Amino acid sequence: MQLTTAEAGPSAVCLIVAGRLDTPGVDEIEVRFTQAARGSGKHVLVDLQNVSFVSSMGVRMLISTARALHAAQRRMVLFAPQPLVREMLDTVALDQIIPVASDQPAALGLLEG
């Protein structure tokens, strides 16, 4: 499981995740993911285009990080999920608490909206 960070404009940072967000994958990156999100001081975009699978533990990591950001008046938006991942996120209706966009520009648009 890989995690890298990139700037996404003056008010947002992009966390780029790659691999399987299953239990071992979450164990591998959860601390860094949470630190990168909370420590950025900005809104957070999460790039899922190279994530092949998300388990319930992966969803849990996303929700708990989004909640921590919300407490600091910041937002999280996910974007570019692969079809299987999009299906999973749709089943759990995650977009009711964390927006999901098709690509980075759309994700930035949701932050500004």
Added chain:
Amino acid sequence: MDDTTYDDGSLDDRTIIRTRPRTVRVERQDWVHLLVVVEGLEPGRRFEVGDKPLTVGRKAPCDVLVVEAEVSGRHCELRRKQGSESLIVTDLNSTNGSFVDGLRVAGSTELRHGALLQVGRQVMRHDFMPRHELHASAELDRDLEKAGRYVQSLLPSPLREGPILTDWVLQPSARLGGDAFGWQSLDDQRFASYLIDVSGHGTGAAMHTVSVLNVLRQKALPDTDFTRPEQVLARLNDMFQMESHAGLYFTIWYGVYDRGTRMLDFGCAGHHAGYLVDKASGEVQALHTRNLMIGAMPGARFKVDRVAVKPNDRLYLFSDGVFEIVTLEGVQWGLSDFLPLILLPDMPEFGEAERLHRHVRRVARPGPFDDDFTILVTTFAA
């Protein structure tokens, strides 16, 4: 005299530069090689590989007896490798082969620490550990076994006769899992059934599952009409918010069947569809309502729906561990890969839930499933 201490006993504060590391001798004399059953007849059972080779096969006097038709009488042998943390596995010209991490053994091969050996449907992991850890681990195993038996005792026995029949399989991916299910008659006419999947698996998830299951079994939700799925989901959500439960959430499919009207009211919270199937005609209806999982958002409202049930229709409820498998070829499955299996013919020698379990087991890579596997099949007989 330590080289950082002066004659008067005071300590030199300077760091000593060492050009070569001190020699560290790790004594491995009291370490043991174990084969631990991770899937098969007795998960958790351990076999020690000592000085003599350990034989695996269908017949005595093999040390590890795997009584399956596809296992040869003397199937394979394991022995220690001098000065190594690995074992050597030798296939004894078995008919169907021995497999190490999914690869068939040709002659002999290494079995490293953590690698999986498969013989028939028995999958065993090689553990190399200090003997004192073995004792501690055995004690923990006994506690986990007791906990596992307690969880199993909360699950209802299948209904084999009457107007509503049930069949199920529940296989945790770890010693304890986060899946559970249940059913109960709410009155003379109405019958509730549900399947729960707590995020993750293991002890924490199992404890949360037990809490939820007991609340449902005892109908211990305040101001709740259990014949109304939207109320049950909303009250569960009030009671089990993530912040108050170690960050855990769960998904649930909850339905109430009325035998008088033959209508099924249902709601899902973060759960994929249940499937109402008429096998004779091949008709499959996906029963799904799109709602957030339980515990993610305070005050969430839950949509429900209703469907008519014909005589002998079957309701298939299952957790995502049933279809989120990785196949022998390394391909990630999804729901659409599993669904066609539902319409395959019944097999009279197995219950319907076990039939599906065996199908998935054949397709999946060796070793435990990545997530808990639960199927509940309910038949609404005439």
